[in-house]
Amino acid sequence: MTTEPVLSVTGLWANYGATPILQGVDMGIAKGEIVGLIGRNGVGKTTTLRCLIGLLRANRGGIRILGKDMTGQPSDAFARLGVGYIPQGRDVFPRMTVAENLAVGELIGGPGGRKLEDLVYQYFPRLAERRTQLAGTMSGGEQQQLAIGRALIGNPALMLLDEPSEGIQPSIVQMICDALKSIRKELGTTILFVEQNLDTILAISERCYVMEKGRIMAEIPPGQVTSETVRGHLSI
Ligand SMILES: Nc1ncnc2c1ncn2[C@@H]1O[C@H](COP(=O)(O)OP(=O)(O)O)[C@@H](O)[C@H]1O
Numbered sequence: 001m002t003t004e005p006v007l008s009v010t011g012l013w014a015n016y017g018a019t020p021i022l023q024g025v026d027m028g029i030a031k032g033e034i035v036g037l038i039g040r041n042g043v044g045k046t047t048t049l050r051c052l053i054g055l056l057r058a059n060r061g062g063i064r065i066l067g068k069d070m071t072g073q074p075s076d077a078f079a080r081l082g083v084g085y086i087p088q089g090r091d092v093f094p095r096m097t098v099a100e101n102l103a104v105g106e107l108i109g110g111p112g113g114r115k116l117e118d119l120v121y122q123y124f125p126r127l128a129e130r131r132t133q134l135a136g137t138m139s140g141g142e143q144q145q146l147a148i149g150r151a152l153i154g155n156p157a158l159m160l161l162d163e164p165s166e167g168i169q170p171s172i173v174q175m176i177c178d179a180l181k182s183i184r185k186e187l188g189t190t191i192l193f194v195e196q197n198l199d200t201i202l203a204i205s206e207r208c209y210v211m212e213k214g215r216i217m218a219e220i221p222p223g224q225v226t227s228e229t230v231r232g233h234l235s236i
């Protein structure tokens with residue numbers, strides 16, 4: 001039996017060019033947790049996720065995922081290990097249909113992918129109705145469901161979501177939050193999500209890391225993720 005966390009980040013530093021952006025990020029997430037990474041614009045939340053899927057190489061510090069040292073690995077190695085990434089702005093393929101977008105997710109996820117197609121349509125029935133529709137013609141909320149479905153179909157152990165509520169109407173955000181909670185409960189998926197929207201943070205996070213200037217400056221522990229604590233940390 002291992003008690004090692006699904007994700008363990010220690011002293012991570014990363015630059016864009018010569019500018020240091022991440023300046024010693026530390027965090028740990030246990031299996032099945034839903035954790036929020038919150039903070040104001042430009043503090044390094046997206047940069048952190050980019051490091052955790054291998055799109056940006058850290059220049060100091062370590063990343064361990066599912067007991068493996070992933071420091072310096074390319075993004076396909078993260079995907080093969082079971083990390084699913086839903087980028088900020090969603091990034092679905094606009095000229096491909098819903099079904100074709102999901103097929104791309106299957107390729108990324110490897111041979112385990114196919115069996116989860118039905119599950120994706122169960123969690124997001126709207127996608128089933130729109131199987132043959134071009135993704136670029138769908139609403140922001142539908143595209144977000146598709147982006148999550150495309151990651152989910154590869155059966156990830158860890159899902160990283162970057163501002164899933166951005167530009168989406170509140171009722172759809174609530175539905176997506178409920179789906180994420182069911183996914184965690186039924187599939188055991190561990191979830192780390194970046195968010196600035198208070199309602200979304202309150203709706204799904206059990207615990208939050210608060211980022212400021214490229215570092216985790218505070219943690220909101222389980223049971224204390226409330227409107228007051230989150231507002232206090234985000235100064236909103
Ligand atoms: N591709 C890039 N090249 C150079 N600087 C960048 C790039 N992406 C982001 N930055 C800068 O890095 C900092 C952190 O950005 P980001 O991680 O996107 O913040 P957040 O997601 O918290 O809003 C910001 O100052 C931003 O301007």
Ligand SMILES: [Mg+2]
Binds near residue numbers: 045046047088162
């Ligand atoms: Mg961002």
